[in-house]
Amino acid sequence: MSRKVWTMLLVLTIVMGLGIGALAQPPNPDRVVYATIGGPETLDPHWAYDTASGEIIFAIYDNLIAYDGGSIEKFIPMLATEVPSAENGLISADGLNYTFPIRQNVKFHNGAVLTVEDVEYSFKRGMIFDRAGGPMWMLLEPLLGVDSIEGIAMELTGVENYSDIFVDGEVKDEYKEAMIKVFTDYVDKAVEIDGNNIIFHLAQAYSPFMNILAHGGSWSSIINKEWSIEQGAWDGKADTWWKYHDPQNEEDPLYRVTNGTGPFKLVRWVPEETTMLERFDDHWRGPAHLKEVVYQYINEWTTRKLMLQRGDADIVYVPVTNMNEVEDMEGVELTKGWDTMTNTVTNMPWLLNAEGNANLGSGKLDGEGIPPDFFSDIHVRKGFSYLFPYDTFIEKTVQGQAIRNPGPFPRPLYGYTEDPAMYYEFDIEKAKEEFKLAWNGELWEKGCKFNIFYNEGNDVRKAVCDMLSTYAKVVNPKFELTPIGVQWSSYLKQFLAEQLPMYTIGWLADYPHPHNWAPTYLGSTGTYSAFYGKPYVDWAKENTDPLIDKALKSVDPEEQKAIYEELTKIAHDQALALYLYQPIGIHVQRDWVKGFYHSPVISGLPESADFYYIYKE
Amino acid sequence: MLSYIIRRLLMLPLILLGVTFLIFCLFSLLSPMERLATYINNPNVLKNPQSAQRLIEKYHLDDPFPAGYIHWLKSLMKLDFGWSSTANQPVWEAIMQRFPATMELVFYSIIPVILVGIWLGVISAVHHNDLLDQVIRVTAIIGWSLPTFIFGLLILFIFYGILGWMPPGRLSAWAQFAVYTGGNFKHYTHFITFDALLNGRLDIFWDAIIHLIGPIITLSYISWAYLLRITRSSMLDTLRKDYIRTARAKGVEEKKVIYLHAQKNALIPVVTVAGMMIIGMLGGVVITETVFTYPGMGYWAATSAQQLDYGSVIGFAVLFAFIMVVGNLIVDVSYALIDPRVRLE
Numbered sequence: 001m002s003r004k005v006w007t008m009l010l011v012l013t014i015v016m017g018l019g020i021g022a023l024a025q026p027p028n029p030d031r032v033v034y035a036t037i038g039g040p041e042t043l044d045p046h047w048a049y050d051t052a053s054g055e056i057i058f059a060i061y062d063n064l065i066a067y068d069g070g071s072i073e074k075f076i077p078m079l080a081t082e083v084p085s086a087e088n089g090l091i092s093a094d095g096l097n098y099t100f101p102i103r104q105n106v107k108f109h110n111g112a113v114l115t116v117e118d119v120e121y122s123f124k125r126g127m128i129f130d131r132a133g134g135p136m137w138m139l140l141e142p143l144l145g146v147d148s149i150e151g152i153a154m155e156l157t158g159v160e161n162y163s164d165i166f167v168d169g170e171v172k173d174e175y176k177e178a179m180i181k182v183f184t185d186y187v188d189k190a191v192e193i194d195g196n197n198i199i200f201h202l203a204q205a206y207s208p209f210m211n212i213l214a215h216g217g218s219w220s221s222i223i224n225k226e227w228s229i230e231q232g233a234w235d236g237k238a239d240t241w242w243k244y245h246d247p248q249n250e251e252d253p254l255y256r257v258t259n260g261t262g263p264f265k266l267v268r269w270v271p272e273e274t275t276m277l278e279r280f281d282d283h284w285r286g287p288a289h290l291k292e293v294v295y296q297y298i299n300e301w302t303t304r305k306l307m308l309q310r311g312d313a314d315i316v317y318v319p320v321t322n323m324n325e326v327e328d329m330e331g332v333e334l335t336k337g338w339d340t341m342t343n344t345v346t347n348m349p350w351l352l353n354a355e356g357n358a359n360l361g362s363g364k365l366d367g368e369g370i371p372p373d374f375f376s377d378i379h380v381r382k383g384f385s386y387l388f389p390y391d392t393f394i395e396k397t398v399q400g401q402a403i404r405n406p407g408p409f410p411r412p413l414y415g416y417t418e419d420p421a422m423y424y425e426f427d428i429e430k431a432k433e434e435f436k437l438a439w440n441g442e443l444w445e446k447g448c449k450f451n452i453f454y455n456e457g458n459d460v461r462k463a464v465c466d467m468l469s470t471y472a473k474v475v476n477p478k479f480e481l482t483p484i485g486v487q488w489s490s491y492l493k494q495f496l497a498e499q500l501p502m503y504t505i506g507w508l509a510d511y512p513h514p515h516n517w518a519p520t521y522l523g524s525t526g527t528y529s530a531f532y533g534k535p536y537v538d539w540a541k542e543n544t545d546p547l548i549d550k551a552l553k554s555v556d557p558e559e560q561k562a563i564y565e566e567l568t569k570i571a572h573d574q575a576l577a578l579y580l581y582q583p584i585g586i587h588v589q590r591d592w593v594k595g596f597y598h599s600p601v602i603s604g605l606p607e608s609a610d611f612y613y614i615y616k617e
Numbered sequence: 618m619l620s621y622i623i624r625r626l627l628m629l630p631l632i633l634l635g636v637t638f639l640i641f642c643l644f645s646l647l648s649p650m651e652r653l654a655t656y657i658n659n660p661n662v663l664k665n666p667q668s669a670q671r672l673i674e675k676y677h678l679d680d681p682f683p684a685g686y687i688h689w690l691k692s693l694m695k696l697d698f699g700w701s702s703t704a705n706q707p708v709w710e711a712i713m714q715r716f717p718a719t720m721e722l723v724f725y726s727i728i729p730v731i732l733v734g735i736w737l738g739v740i741s742a743v744h745h746n747d748l749l750d751q752v753i754r755v756t757a758i759i760g761w762s763l764p765t766f767i768f769g770l771l772i773l774f775i776f777y778g779i780l781g782w783m784p785p786g787r788l789s790a791w792a793q794f795a796v797y798t799g800g801n802f803k804h805y806t807h808f809i810t811f812d813a814l815l816n817g818r819l820d821i822f823w824d825a826i827i828h829l830i831g832p833i834i835t836l837s838y839i840s841w842a843y844l845l846r847i848t849r850s851s852m853l854d855t856l857r858k859d860y861i862r863t864a865r866a867k868g869v870e871e872k873k874v875i876y877l878h879a880q881k882n883a884l885i886p887v888v889t890v891a892g893m894m895i896i897g898m899l900g901g902v903v904i905t906e907t908v909f910t911y912p913g914m915g916y917w918a919a920t921s922a923q924q925l926d927y928g929s930v931i932g933f934a935v936l937f938a939f940i941m942v943v944g945n946l947i948v949d950v951s952y953a954l955i956d957p958r959v960r961l962e
Binding site: 028031033039040041042049050132133134148150163246248249250256267268270271272273274276278292294296298299300302303306307309310312487488489490491492493496497505506507508510527528 | 647648650651652653654655656657659660661662663667668669671672674675700702703704705706707711714770773774777778781784785786789790791793794797798907908909910912916917924925
């Protein structure tokens, strides 16, 4: 080989060596780059209801209280100086009044000083804002006893549809007084100022109320009143609130501007590209270690991986399925076993909408289809509960990064138990027994044929369908379950139309309290269970709703625990769903990143981090 | 020619109307519940069955087709393209933010595409069936048939993953802070490379260039292979023409025959193809932008279509139709200018 070629190779080797050698030291010690997928939808805390928005808002805004580190039960004061409790008298004995003394000398990013009026404004603005599909029901339920402020408006005006109150965008004269009352008699009375205290008056005792207030990154964030009004947000008046209620995205004045008291302030947000934050030096807890935090939204996994490898990204979102690729990467730390507040189930609605529903085959139990009330028979549900290979699925499909849940409640919430009697195990013989009992033996004799669904692109859910389909054939060759992958839009449409016989879906906690799960999966009006059909809704009204309501209003933790355990038993005994798994999270970072802790309730964790505590060395 | 240009430009609004009408027709085939998926990425949003109905009413998803279309046209009159739920910002703003990045990438990519494509095409034709021709053709076939995704990842893996030379994205984090904070960096053209030079920031210029090289190589390699094939066949065709034979018979020097007599004429059809290729590249950068995390139009447009975000799809379609019409017009005009035989009527 010629001297030229050798020289070129030598130069190349030196360059590569320099590149790799440089990684021994952390580059840019004052800046962390977090490479993840999907950016925020908004920066308005009262609009935000997605994890990505929550992550950014969490860094920019503060709440009255927060969770103590990784705990989901202990709280610490933030913009309040004390955590209310029955013992310190800041929660009334009936559980209806919560008092928060407000911290002094706290500055917003624009230099304004936090006042008790800011806190009052923040919650009232949130309640009147209440966008469709937004998170504010979480405050409206405990404070006003409704899940939308429109409910009160319709009640006071006597109209059937909220839009009937308006003509050409203005409130009709005959409804104006009632609309003002919505604010004066309800919203205004729910949050009051008493000296330097803010007092919440609840419409009903509500055991998760403190969890709702402590959840960072959204509905309970404290915003600056004067600044918000300057930006064009609600002016604080009773006779204008409806103009600021449920705006279109582009009409929300706070969707891209921020002014919090949190440790970082916004420098730049380019949706789906990057969010750049800068340290707020006047933060009341003292400045953060890092000067800059950069979120890079990179959907392509290989690119994120190479950035991690090169040290251009300090923390990276790694899907569990790609975990093996970073496990032995030099200079990279992978930690596993972090609890997450999410779980995945396969639902079996008791009554399906038969109209135009091709998923039911013939629509009869004749071997060519199923009747719409196929899953109302408990033996069918139990049969399928025994038919799923839970442990194999966790081991093979999600690489062991998950645990089982006995019912709707994930670990470590009340209702979660490790009692083996509360788990269905994969057992073909028991499945056979149950199926033989179903539909008075007709099912076993004639067989069944129907479609089971997953949303296209979700390989884990596809695996669930494939396994169910395979084992159904094993248990009885006349059982034909056809897995079908559909686009999310089609999945959603069929779900809302109650046309999906068996479908797999997950739930991510709004707040870490069993009440966020119980109505969802078990109640008569839950996000999922309301779509199980009328027989289920009627059954739930009698069997689960009273228990859910009792636990909600209980102020005794022991009593709550017992009720949620009872609900788990009901879910198990009735085989209401296939409770598949609760993912266990992983966190991947360069080894020079320090200060990481996990909290299952902070948006984006364990993949991301609480950047206030993060530093590089 | 002027009247031809005016006539073509006058047709533009009609074409845009047709495009938007067609897209609206397609979207109206979906039920309100299917279109609702754009607003529900997370089941938590569905607090109860009433929540879905509230969203359908809020976003006019159950409006009959004519009402929805008229509503959109009215907004358009106010230069309001609506909201992009995939970009999480107004459609027009999303376009303005991403379009310059894509334009910059295409601008730099087209230079090697045209230069290398035409040069190799001519060489290949001149050395018809020689070893050189075979090598060039094989290389072109590889470029033509290699999936962009694979080639892009390969470039990224070698030149970034191993050598650390060509990082993904448009700028490094430090450069982003320098460009977007403090207000000292002025955005004259929104082409980072140009703006960096105009601001006298060579460090940012260099950073932008090293971020562009990977996407440029990926985008141009795939495209020059196509241009090479067109140039080669056009050149071969021209070299067989009578006037070339005459020139050779007259004893004109071979170089002059090729580059003066043949190449000029052979490039006439190439101009049309190259013009359309530039327009096509604007819409076809999806994969390159995705692999290199380059924040342009491509990735956004593809995601919007996938998520039934009709506001974005229409915005993108309107822009693309506009570019297509104007681009076509430029190609036609330049064709007439290059070839005196062509008359635009």
